[in-house]
Amino acid sequence: MSHDVRLWKVSPSDGKEIQEIYKSRLNLEERLERWIEEDISIISSGYQIIGRQVETSFGTYVDLLAMDQAGDLVILELKRDKTPRDVVAQTLDYASWVKKLTAEQIIGIAEEYFSKTGAETFEEAFFKKFGTAIPNELNVSHSMLIVASVIDESTERIVSYLSEEHGVPLNVLEFQYFKDNSGVEFLSRVFLIDPDEAESNTDRVSSGKRPKNLSKEELQEIATNNGVGGLYQSLFEGLLPCFDGVKTTRTSIGFIGKNVVGTKTPVTFSLIPLKSSKEKGIRYELYLTRLAEYFHTTIDEIEKILPKSRDIFHYNNDPSPEWSGYQGFFENEDVVRLFLDGVRRMKKKV
Structure with missing residues (x-):
């Protein structure tokens, strides 16, 4: 059932008179896609658009593809004139494709999208939006959002059933459009299922929810419990002034070096x-x-400043130079001191 949203304008002169603003169906869904792309906050301030009309391997096109700060994907599909069965089936079909996307494919989609806008790179846009680097691990989970100007009863029943009974991360967002006599436009927004409730439904059913990243304090405690607390602290305190910040994951802390040309994520060095x-x-x-x-x-x-015992490292088995380097261990304070002294010397020359 469509939500019956009504809107009144309060008189700006004395605040005593009110005037009802009536709904309009003026090509709303044709404009919604552009509005969402230009300002995703009308859906959620926690999303970043990374693609529009993204072609799938089935030859169909996802209206809008977004990413949240954790690196999980959000499929945004406009209902347009599709039947309830068609829009739900198509959105689920898109999800079956999105689920299999690799980090390399996702970054490729995002870079192609941002190359068309010409304003900034994906890396720059993500950092500007969330204040952190692109996560190394992408697409651990995904969600789906059907965007419509009217929610019919059939779509409501299907989506509610999938969410409540099976924890499918699917919701509907209804926008309603109003226009007053002077031509001023208004837009209202109502979710079919409260987003917190929808997330709770998914968590209740799914065992694959992404765990939270560890804090710096938790990583220090783990290092101490593993008998390397002193080495970890020396490296962390010594490296922090030499980089542009840090980011944590569920296993590590990464040191960020921004403005490295050609990289998709500015993490350059990690302690685990x-x-x-x-x-x-x-x-x-x-x-x-x-x-x-x-x-x-x-x-x-x-x-020259690395521990002599080390192995070649390829992130996700990607041999390209951007994703390759070394892995190993700092065994004692002597090798830590050699490394930190070298890093500080190089930092002074920059």
């Missing part, structure tokens, strides 16, 4: 307390070309 031990030391992973470019130095100079 969960994979560390008193016997081996504190585990690290680094992106070699990113680190060298960030400090305006050579790969040889970076290699």
Whole structure:
């Protein structure tokens, strides 16, 4: 059942008179896609648009594709003139495609979209929006949102059933359009299912919800419990002034080096307390070309200050230079001191 939203305008002179603003169906859904693309906050301030009319492997097109701060995807599908059965089935079909997208494919979609706008890169837009780097792990989960100017009873029944009984992350957002006698336009917004309730339905059924990233304090505690608390603290405190910030994940803390040309995420170096031990030391992973470019130095100079025992590292088995580097352990304070001294020297030259 469509929500019967009514709107009145209060007189600006004395506040005593009110005038009802009547609904209009003036090509609303044709304009909604553009409005959402230009200002996604009319749906949620926690989303970033990364694609419009995105072609799937089935030859169909997702109206709008968004991403949240955690790197999870949101499918936005406008109902237009589709039947309830068609719009729900098509949205679920899109989700079956989105679920299988790799991080490389998602970044490719986003970069193509932002290259058309010409204003900024995906990396810049994400950092500007969320104040953090693009997560290394993308698309752990996804959600679907059908956008409509009218919610019919059949769509409401289907979506409510899928959410309440099966925890399917699917919701409907109804926009209603109003216009007063002077031509001023108004837009109202109503969710079929409260977003908190919809998320709760999904959490209740699903066991695959993305765990929260650990805090810096939690990572320090894990390092201490694993017998490398001192090494971790020395590296963290020593590296922090040499980078542009940090970001945490469920296992690591990454040091951010912004403005490295050609990179899709500015994390250049990570410490991983969960994979560390008193016997081996504190585990690290680094992106070699990113680190060298960030400090305006050579790969040889970076290699000179690293622990001698190390292995080649490829993120997600991607051998490209951007996603490659070294992994290993800082075994003691001597190798930590050598590394920090080298990093500080390079930072002074930048």
